[in-house]
Amino acid sequence: xxxYVLKRLLGxxxxxxxxxxxSFFIVRVAPGGPFDGEKKLPDVVKKxxxxxxxxxxxxxxxxxxxxxxxxQGDLGPxxxxxxxxxxxxxxxxxxxxxxxxxxxxxxxxxxxxxxGILASVNQNSWVDYLSMGLAVIGISxxxxxxxxxxxxxxxxxxxxxxxxxxxxxxxxxxxxxxxxVALSFSYFANIAxxxxxxxxxxxxxxxxxxxxxxGMKRSTIIFKHAMKGALLPIVSYLGPAFAGIVTGSVVxxxxxxxxxxxxxxxxxxxxxxxxxxxxxxxxxxVILVVMNFIVDVIYSFLDPRIxxx
Amino acid sequence: xIEKDAKLILDVHGLQTYFKTDAGIVxxxxxxxxxxxxxxxxxxxxxxxxxxxxxxxxVMRLVQSPPGKIVGGEVFFEGDDILxxxxxxxxxxxxxxxxMIFQDPMTSxxxxxxxxxxxxxxxRLHETNVTKQEALARSIQLLKNVGIPGAEExxxxxxxxxxxxxxxxxxxxxxxxxxxxxLIADEPTTALDVTIQAQILELIQKVNHEMKTxxxxxxxxxxxxxxxxxNVCVMYAGKIVEKAPTDKIYKFPAHPYTExxxxxxxxxxxxxxxxxxxxxxxxxxxxIDLPECCAFHPRCHKAMQGLCNRCYPPTVMLDDxxxxxxxxxxxxxxxxxxxxxxxxxxxxxxxxx
Numbered sequence: 188x189x190x191y192v193l194k195r196l197l198g199x200x201x202x203x204x205x206x207x208x209x210s211f212f213i214v215r216v217a218p219g220g221p222f223d224g225e226k227k228l229p230d231v232v233k234k235x236x237x238x239x240x241x242x243x244x245x246x247x248x249x250x251x252x253x254x255x256x257x258x259q260g261d262l263g264p265x266x267x268x269x270x271x272x273x274x275x276x277x278x279x280x281x282x283x284x285x286x287x288x289x290x291x292x293x294x295x296x297x298x299x300x301x302x303g304i305l306a307s308v309n310q311n312s313w314v315d316y317l318s319m320g321l322a323v324i325g326i327s328x329x330x331x332x333x334x335x336x337x338x339x340x341x342x343x344x345x346x347x348x349x350x351x352x353x354x355x356x357x358x359x360x361x362x363x364x365x366x367x368v369a370l371s372f373s374y375f376a377n378i379a380x381x382x383x384x385x386x387x388x389x390x391x392x393x394x395x396x397x398x399x400x401x402g403m404k405r406s407t408i409i410f411k412h413a414m415k416g417a418l419l420p421i422v423s424y425l426g427p428a429f430a431g432i433v434t435g436s437v438v439x440x441x442x443x444x445x446x447x448x449x450x451x452x453x454x455x456x457x458x459x460x461x462x463x464x465x466x467x468x469x470x471x472x473v474i475l476v477v478m479n480f481i482v483d484v485i486y487s488f489l490d491p492r493i494x495x496x
Numbered sequence: 497x498i499e500k501d502a503k504l505i506l507d508v509h510g511l512q513t514y515f516k517t518d519a520g521i522v523x524x525x526x527x528x529x530x531x532x533x534x535x536x537x538x539x540x541x542x543x544x545x546x547x548x549x550x551x552x553x554x555v556m557r558l559v560q561s562p563p564g565k566i567v568g569g570e571v572f573f574e575g576d577d578i579l580x581x582x583x584x585x586x587x588x589x590x591x592x593x594x595x596m597i598f599q600d601p602m603t604s605x606x607x608x609x610x611x612x613x614x615x616x617x618x619x620r621l622h623e624t625n626v627t628k629q630e631a632l633a634r635s636i637q638l639l640k641n642v643g644i645p646g647a648e649e650x651x652x653x654x655x656x657x658x659x660x661x662x663x664x665x666x667x668x669x670x671x672x673x674x675x676x677x678x679l680i681a682d683e684p685t686t687a688l689d690v691t692i693q694a695q696i697l698e699l700i701q702k703v704n705h706e707m708k709t710x711x712x713x714x715x716x717x718x719x720x721x722x723x724x725x726x727n728v729c730v731m732y733a734g735k736i737v738e739k740a741p742t743d744k745i746y747k748f749p750a751h752p753y754t755e756x757x758x759x760x761x762x763x764x765x766x767x768x769x770x771x772x773x774x775x776x777x778x779x780x781x782x783x784i785d786l787p788e789c790c791a792f793h794p795r796c797h798k799a800m801q802g803l804c805n806r807c808y809p810p811t812v813m814l815d816d817x818x819x820x821x822x823x824x825x826x827x828x829x830x831x832x833x834x835x836x837x838x839x840x841x842x843x844x845x846x847x848x849x
Contacts, residue, residue, distance in 0.1 A: 400591060403591075416608055490607070491654040
């Protein structure tokens, strides 16, 4: 197992190198550049700026310079925001997205798994229809509708929660509730649906019939005999889902004014802020790769048939 | 082996299990009677889909519901009608007094739990005063009894670390862990290769002889039946068409279907036409909305037109322990009455049209 873990961790390095290389070149293929504004800059000025960022050098040299920086943990200067580098933006926004994401995914797992199990053991009853109805709503209603509706109800009408802001003075955690609930909605829906179908499938399997024939109680059958097998699809879904949720959501961050990472995904692309784009891509892929690794490890704990050498 | 005046363990009367489907009601089991005594091995044979497995799942009250439902009949186990007891009482019977082993040992054990966990939980479920240590010791002994070498270590393995035959042994050990009175074996050897089959059957026979456990053996292998069973029920389309002690079934098969089944067993000494193996023509009927007739008549070479295709055959006792449901053995008076009734029915149907 230890050997496997080491092997997988080492495997992350080439994966990341490929991702960095691809994104470094792909962003430069897009038309336009970081210093092309509506007004054309005088050639001299543009040349000076490009010289400052080493953009007059051959592309391969720029690439080498960038890779060296990345290895040392320096994601380079932002091409758009003169006074800050990419490390600053990610360092100041990622923790906020992380807090939000972890709370949201926890909510999604707790409620998704619960509703999924309830729906599957009461198949075709009102419990099932209610849970799956909620899930369909969660999947089909876009965030830019859910967020304002939440604000309207809980902030404007009921006045229980502040409309927006992030860790405001006084009662800081209340500002976290609405954005995390909104963010968790579609994940909750997916998990509930996954859980329902995988639990239904597991409950129909031969070994559950054996457990019934042994005289086991329904609750024992569900939690002791069926749970592990039914959770496997959820675990594999959670890897990428976690990476997606902790790197933030543009809509939620905009509506609730959360200083998170999500907005940089969009902004940096519009600005052709090459280093920032590649920076957020790196953050996202590191989380994704690490999560997939964790998922595989959890798998081996859940399913004894899987063993890693 | 049945001893004289052995205790009646299971007595099934008129059991009916129907499945509601979109296409109609599937009468998977439609009014069957049979009984099992202490120490007896009863074989239930028939083609796929004739209702063998559903019969036994009904006895365990494990028919998936919906769509399945036991709609009629009585199942007396040690004197009580277990179709009437509460679900909690039924749970106490399952795995404790009636145990079951299934067709596919590869999928019938929980792949996520150790063998020890699965065995101990069964014992402690039904005997609450047993400690974990005692249950473990007993489980190891049970595994040894069914012939698992190195049971002390092997018990902590997961099912995937066992071969198919070994898993079926584990299933049997688990089924016996509470000294069940009745063991239902639902095609226990179908998924295993021939040598392992023989070992597993021997094991079941040993249990039957040594512990006086009554066994219901569901199979479509008549060779297995001949070697193992005291009595045989032949099922066709949800009904028992012939019931007799094993030697009588083989020597004097009364029902044309039983005859066909026995002829279909490959034999070294008898060759069919042009050296081909005999087979019963046609397919088993769709059990949705069976018309009022003998379900076997379209495939029967002895079918009597006007009778078999219009009237239910009567159940006739050929001997005090040989029962057959076929018009070949009905007397003339019965036939006349049945035909007259069929005429009347058809007339009234025409009128209503």
